[in-house]
Amino acid sequence: MPVDFNNLEIAFAAKNDKALKKTHFVFSTMKSNALVKAGTTLTKLALKSGLPVKGIIKRTLFDIFCGGETIEECVRTAAQMQKFRVGAILDYSVEGEKTETGFDSTCAEVIRTIERAGKSDNMPFAAFKITGVGAFDLLAKIHAGKELTAEEQAAYKRVEERVARICAKAAEVDVPVLIDAEETWIQKPIDDLTIAMMEKYNQGRALVYYTFQMYCHSMLENLRQLHGLASEKGYVLGAKLVRGAYMEKERARSVDLHYTDPIQPDKASTDRDFNEGLVYCVSNVAEINLFAGSHNEASNLKLAELITEHGLNADDKRVSFGQLYGMSDNISYNLADAGYNVAKYVPYGPIKASMPYLFRRAEENTSVKGQSSRELTLIEREIARRKS
Numbered sequence: 001m002p003v004d005f006n007n008l009e010i011a012f013a014a015k016n017d018k019a020l021k022k023t024h025f026v027f028s029t030m031k032s033n034a035l036v037k038a039g040t041t042l043t044k045l046a047l048k049s050g051l052p053v054k055g056i057i058k059r060t061l062f063d064i065f066c067g068g069e070t071i072e073e074c075v076r077t078a079a080q081m082q083k084f085r086v087g088a089i090l091d092y093s094v095e096g097e098k099t100e101t102g103f104d105s106t107c108a109e110v111i112r113t114i115e116r117a118g119k120s121d122n123m124p125f126a127a128f129k130i131t132g133v134g135a136f137d138l139l140a141k142i143h144a145g146k147e148l149t150a151e152e153q154a155a156y157k158r159v160e161e162r163v164a165r166i167c168a169k170a171a172e173v174d175v176p177v178l179i180d181a182e183e184t185w186i187q188k189p190i191d192d193l194t195i196a197m198m199e200k201y202n203q204g205r206a207l208v209y210y211t212f213q214m215y216c217h218s219m220l221e222n223l224r225q226l227h228g229l230a231s232e233k234g235y236v237l238g239a240k241l242v243r244g245a246y247m248e249k250e251r252a253r254s255v256d257l258h259y260t261d262p263i264q265p266d267k268a269s270t271d272r273d274f275n276e277g278l279v280y281c282v283s284n285v286a287e288i289n290l291f292a293g294s295h296n297e298a299s300n301l302k303l304a305e306l307i308t309e310h311g312l313n314a315d316d317k318r319v320s321f322g323q324l325y326g327m328s329d330n331i332s333y334n335l336a337d338a339g340y341n342v343a344k345y346v347p348y349g350p351i352k353a354s355m356p357y358l359f360r361r362a363e364e365n366t367s368v369k370g371q372s373s374r375e376l377t378l379i380e381r382e383i384a385r386r387k388s
């Protein structure tokens with residue numbers, strides 16, 4: 001086995017006893033589905049009515065899952081991670097912008113993260129969401145093939161320009177950029193924008209990465225097709241593989257609007273396609289650069305094994321592993337310790353604006369979704385190990 005995710009000493013080396021206890025407190029609170037539901041509602045109310053809950057959020061949820069409120073605060077977080085060879089991907093976590101001014105300011109902030117990464121040796125990637133720089137409804141209209149008004153055409157031109165500016169900066173400072181995938185009903189314009197940027201910049205190596213959500217039953221075929229297109233046009237495919245984060249929403253919408261559910265029938269099918277996607281990318285590593293974003297131990301182990309099987313060095317620049325800050329440190333820190341390329345998304349932004357992200361993390365970590373019990377068991381075992 002090329003790496004052992006159960007080595008807790010390595011997994012939690014970055015956390016002193018106090019930090020470990022705090023993490024334990026937050027994860028054990030999140031384990032209760034009822035508490036998360038009540039907490040989410042109460043926090044929303046408190047924030048709306050101006051009650052002073054920011055301090056408590058900052059010291060708990062925010063501290064565990066976000067790198068800071070500003071880029072400079074994240075630089076300190078990233079320096080801590082670098083001691084253990086874990087890279088940071090600054091992820092501006094403000095969501096739901098709806099105005100042109102908001103899109104421009106998010107675009108400027110993403111460019112600042114890229115500039116910062118360009119000056120650092122511990123920020124190997126940058127990342128952004130297209131809905132941060134363009135209106136969701138506009139993207140949905142384009143996806144649906146509806147005719148745009150003159151005003152909407154002008155708005156979309158501005159989206160294209162923002163994406164072009166971000167990628168041009170990434171090329172200038174040589175920092176690869178991951179374009180996140182979102183809901184399937186806005187995917188068409190995201191495809192067009194990402195493919196155009198890959199064609200422009202991915203000469204010899206991937207600068208721009210397309211995100212493949214392997215929970216869609218069409219995604220392995222899409223991976224093969226985009227690989228074919230890249231080979232035909234002579235550029236390297238940047239492939240970020242994830243399982244996909246919007247399953248419930250996707251299923252509900254397909255039922256409401258009476259179309260075929262785009263999501264795999266069950267978890268086993270998603271797991272199978274994710275792992276097949278890893279095999280496909282590593283088998284074509286001369287033409288595909290891979291970033292695998294996952295907290296699934298079996299998939300991370302599979303990728304480590306594929307690297308060995310294909311005779312690649314653990315730190316081959318063309319293959320990277322990714323997790324989210326505050327989650328699955330047992331995977332990230334053990335992979336990094338074994339010499340693999342690992343980077344964690346480090347979300348940051350003003351506390352209030354980061355709340356949707358934090359609520360999603362809390363919900364994902366309830367006992368219902370199962371993540372927290374693994375994290376919690378590992379933390380409890382590490383606390384016991386340190387005492388013994």
Ligand SMILES: Cc1cc2nc3c(=O)[nH]c(=O)nc-3n(C[C@H](O)[C@H](O)[C@H](O)COP(=O)(O)OP(=O)(O)OC[C@H]3O[C@@H](n4cnc5c(N)ncnc54)[C@H](O)[C@@H]3O)c2cc1C
Pocket residue numbers: 179180181182211213215242243244245246247263264265266267268270292293294295296322323324345
């Ligand atoms: C670094 C990083 C970047 C990410 N970027 C994105 C992104 O750009 N876009 C995005 O959508 N997500 C993104 N994600 C989230 C990701 O898609 C997953 O939601 C999350 O990582 C959980 O999947 P997992 O691979 O960690 O493993 P697991 O916890 O083993 O798998 C859980 C996932 O399996 C799938 N699943 C669960 N039940 C079923 C079922 N009944 N039927 C079919 N499929 C099922 C779902 O996708 C679910 O999220 C990112 C994650 C990471 C770590």
